[in-house]
Amino acid sequence: MSMMIDRRSLLTAGGAAALVPWLPAWAQPISPGLPTVSGADIHLKIAHQMLTVDGKTSHAIGINGTIPGPLVRLKEGTKARIHVANALQGEDSSIHWHGLILPFHMDGVPGISFPGIAPGKSFTYEFPVRQSGTYWYHSHSGLQEQMGHYGPLIIDPADADPVAYDREHVILLSDHSALHPHVIFKKLKQMGGYFNYNKQTLAGLLAGEDQALKDRVAWGAMRMDPTDISDVTGSTYTYLINGLGPADNWTGLFRAGERVRLRIINASAMTTFNVRIPGLTMEVVQADGLNVRPVRVGEFQIAVAETYDVVVTPSDEAYSLIAESSDRSGLARATLAPRAGMTAAVPPLRPRPLATMQDMGMGGMDHGAMGHGGETMKHSMRDMRAAPTVKDTPTVQSISPMPVDRTGDPGQGLEGEPDVLSYQDLVALDRNPDTRTPSRQLQIHLTGNMERYMWAFDGVKMNEVKAPIPFTEGERVRVTLVNDTMMTHPIHLHGHFFELVTGKGDHAPRKHTVNVQPGGKATFDLTADAPGDWAFHCHLLYHMHAGMMQVVTVRPAGEAA
Amino acid sequence: MSLLALLLVTAQHQGHEMPAPEPAPACSPEHAAMGHCTMPEAKAPPAPPAPPPSPAPSCSPEHAAMGHCEMPAPKAPPPPACAPEHAAMGHCTLPDTTPPTPGAGNTPPPPAPRVGAADAIFGADAMAAARARLYAEHGGSAISQVMVDMAEARIGKGRDSYAWDAEARFGGDIDKLAVKSEGEGDFGGSLDEAEVQALWSHAIGPYFDVQAGVRQDIGPGASPTHAVIGFEGLAPYWFDVEGALFLSAKGDVTARLEASYDQRITQWLIVQPMAEVEAAFQDVAERGIGSGVSSVELGVRLRYEIAREFAPYVGFVWDRKLGKTARLARATSDGASRPAFVAGVRFWF
Incomplete structure (x- = not known):
């Protein structure tokens, strides 16, 4: 005992x-x-x-x-x-x-x-x-x-x-379930909304919560669920920091006034986190391993597989580091404190966000129509002519009718929060190694079907793919990712960094993983300088497992085999 | 406030920097911003100490946690007017004066090669099996689901009865084997009517499958075998719908259409209205069916999902035979209208 x-x-x-x-x-x-x-x-x-x-x-x-x-x-x-x-x-x-x-x-x-x-x-x-x-x-x-x-x-x-700092701590975020991952995947296949216990209800409607009736009807007509933010949620996950749960409370120590560097890594299988430290402003100094000009923020969204380094300068008190899952079904919590044993308040979960018309790819629409579901009916949610490169398969539940670049958005649920980071706040500290104008353009659609839990690039799952995505060694290509789904997809290319096209000239932020907002677009310039075969996939583990993966080949010019 | 914070950071940092900052002639704004060197303009008079960002004394963290008061919001103040120096430090954003990134060219893509770069290093044989598995594993998995949508007792006029409706699916995303069964009978009596279908189910779009196969009727009376062609899927407004045409071995054609809807009252309490209509294209005397719309069943079931996979329910069903079929039913002892209270369980795995 x-x-x-x-x-x-x-x-x-x-x-x-x-x-x-x-x-x-x-x-x-x-x-x-x-x-x-x-x-x-x-x-x-x-x-x-x-x-x-x-x-x-x-x-x-x-x-x-x-x-x-x-x-x-x-x-x-x-x-x-x-x-x-x-x-x-x-x-x-x-x-x-x-x-x-x-x-x-x-x-x-x-x-x-x-x-x-x-x-x-x-x-x-x-x-x-x-x-x-x-x-x-x-x-x-x-x-x-x-x-x-x-x-x-x-x-x-x-x-x-x-980056000047006096002390560093690794903050590795992850999601853990007692269910075997194959069971989680099977449940998702059997019932796409299996883990979502934040759906809209009749009780909610009567209480005046969530969407109004006519919006619910309009979304129902499109078979779209605005509460589908995360496929796997806090109903099965415990969110971990450095392997410890919120009650375990991992604690990192500092001395008051020190510049503390937090190396924050999202190693989750499926969870997008919103990270904040109530009482502290965070100075973002690095994204995906590469230095950026410092940006001071109160909160930032970190997609699966991304890393952000931030520097904080705490006073002589304890702080809670809060990483809330983007669907607000749970949180990871750690404590930063000058002495072991100290804790700070843990704020309650904020209300979960609802997907918007923009998340359905109607970002280009007149904003007057936002929220008036009925008016969107004249926009087909699956007009294959809007995406001629996408194969018409059961994997494609919807095609974004008017996708817009969403790299300036802070992420689902963070709209309207003060001082939240977006990709457009990132500026590389060093000049980009390759500033050539891309000689070629490529558009890749992120497609999926929540009802059948199928995910793919351009409507073709990895198991159905006939040919890889080819690049010539040394060529520079502008790649636009178009999200035809209502979920975010953190897209990762192995072996390369790419420059996000956000108007930062020769100091474009360079990343290995880019989170493409629902119904939106993100564009990057890629110098294919690493010969060989490379994986290219959505870093949501079960999306990748369901088929959202491809092989990228980089071959010397003139070598077809 | 932003300036103040900057000065504070600089001041605090100078206090404990290990190697004395070199009087670096090359101090770029970027490096200064990282706190690595000091720019001339940062040598302002020492900043007064900023108040620590501690909660108001009236609101302790414990009290905030109890909801008794509100901790100050952890937000940085909005930046004031943005001077270029500060923009360079990354502390604010200048109006974007960067010229737009020039447009990319339109060179055609190279031909797609064979995936196999690793063959030269690890051998084609060693790679082939791993590669086949990689492709098959990502999107090619087969899944099974057995859904007993309805397993219930029916209590109405006359004898109490039981009924079931179940479907099992085995296979991949596009092609599956679907096995369906439904039936009913009297407690303490005989099986009234029942059937089993074995269907090939093929996805034709994001929401619908077409289905084709055979149906075998089981029961005390005539038990014909049928060919089946049908569909199943999710209609707009979240209606689960299912329909089929049946061609019996004797050449009789019948049809069935079902629809149901899950209305969530809370996250666990769900009311499910349903309707089923049956029709025949000719009389099927041996099964007591007249041509035309032969029967309609309306039901409403209220289930509580103890787990997603296990939900007891109560409800009401009304089974009404119509037209010629009703007349045939009245001629026997069955009666044409059978309302009943139901209690059962929905489960799946």
Whole structure:
């Protein structure tokens, strides 16, 4: 009994200090509870384990015995050599280094970059470290990522870091369910709205909540559910920070007045988070691992697979770091405090947002028509002529009639909140390496069907794809992603950074993952400078699993095979 | 306020910077903004200490959590007029004077090559299996679902009866095997009528499947086999609809159309009105069916989803035979109209 009490107290408030007892609390270097691996040879072992979150234990997959996996710390200009052993039973595995520029055969996607790592076998990744910043790594095999197979990766710059800070903490966000990921996927296939317990109801209508009756009727006519913000929600997920639940309360320490750098990584399978620290302004200094001109914000939305580094300067008190899921069905919470054991208030969940006409791709419409569902009826929600490159398949539930660029929007539910970051606030700190005008344009539609839970690029699921998306090595292409669905899709291209086209000239923000708002567009310029085959997919795990994935090939000019 | 914050950041930072800031001649605004060096204009008179962003003394975090008072909103103040220096520091945004990004060209794309760059490194054989799995796994999975929409007792005039309606699906997104069964009988008596259908179900659009296959009737009377052609899907306004034509081995053609709607009262309490109409294109004497619209069933069921997969319900159904079929029914002891209270469970897995 006393053992149990000891364990519980270790897991809660005093845990942070207790884990590294030989250091005074204020001197703890980084992220208590998160082991670091570095050096010339790094060893990682993937294995099944149990994970206890807020006192509940469930089955998971970890790396070197922890979830998240250890912090892999590399140094720009060195050579990384990482030995990965797969100790899973009867199941292949892999590690993909998310956002890293490396030879394609070290990218870690089974079937594209390499054959995968068979159970009981290991694979040595070797690549020159050519960049710096905050990144992460995760499995690209099956649905292992949902089970805990992810971890942070930080590369220290070869030269002085342009970001000044006194202390850093990794804040790795993730979503955890006691359900096996294959069960989650099956439920979604059987019933697209399975996890949504925030639907509109008759009781809500009578109470004057949500949409008015005529809008409900108009949306019903289109078979569109405005409450469908997240496919998998807090009804099954617990939202984690560095592997700990809201009650576990991961705590990061600081000394008052220090510039504290938070390296925030969204390693979720399915969850878009809105991040804020009540009482503190955050200075965004890095996005997707690359430095940006500092922007001070009160809140920002972080899509799955994105990273943001922010610097905060806290006073001598405790603060809650709140990462609310975008559908407001739950939150991840951590504490930043000058001393272990301190906590701050946790604000209640805000009301969940409802999708708007703009989320249906009617952004180009006269705003007078917004909210008057009846008037939209004259716009077909599935006019294939509006997207001639999209194949007319059951995967395509809707085509955005008038999609507009939404890179200036803060994200669903954050419209109207003060001081929220949008992509248009990002300006690269360094000049872009390639400022040529693209010689070619490419439009890719993000298509889906919530009723059948099918997701695809251009209406063709990965299993139906006949040919990859080809690029010639060295060419510069302007790619526009058109979201024909009512959900956000964080689209990730492996092996490359691309420049978001937001009017920032030769200081365009460079990213590896771009979140395309519902019914909207986002455009980026890509220099296809990494020969080989690369994965290109929606980073919502179950969207990818349902088919929203493609292979991008980069070949030298004149080489067709 | 923004200027104040900037100065504070600079001042605080200078206090504990480890290597003394080089008197760098090359201090770009970007670096200054990162706090890495000091720009001349930042050497303003020292800023007065800013009040810490602590909650008002009258509102402790505990009280705020209890909803007794409101913590100050954690928002930064809106930036004042934006001086170019501050814009360079990233603290505010100048009106966008960047010239628009020039338009891209229209070079045609290169031909699509074969995916197989890794073959040269790991061998074509080793890659082939992994690649096949990759493509199949992402979008090609097969799913099953067994849905017992209705398993109920019916209490009305005469004998109490039972009824069921279920459908199972196995397969991929486009093509599936659908097995349907429905029927009813009297408690303590015989099975009244029942059927099983085995159908190939093919997606023809985002919402609808066409279905074709066979139906076998089971029961005490005539139990013909039918060929089936039908459809099933989700109609506008969220109506679940299903319809089929049946051609019996004897050449009789009958039809059935069903529709239902889930109205959510709360997240767990759902009322489901439904209607089913049957018609025959000729008399089917052996089954007591006259040509024309032969019967209509109206029902309303109120279910409580203890879990999505398990929902007990209560309701009312009214089964009415029409026209010639009604006359035939009255001739036997069955009667043409059978209202009943129902209680049952809907479950699926």
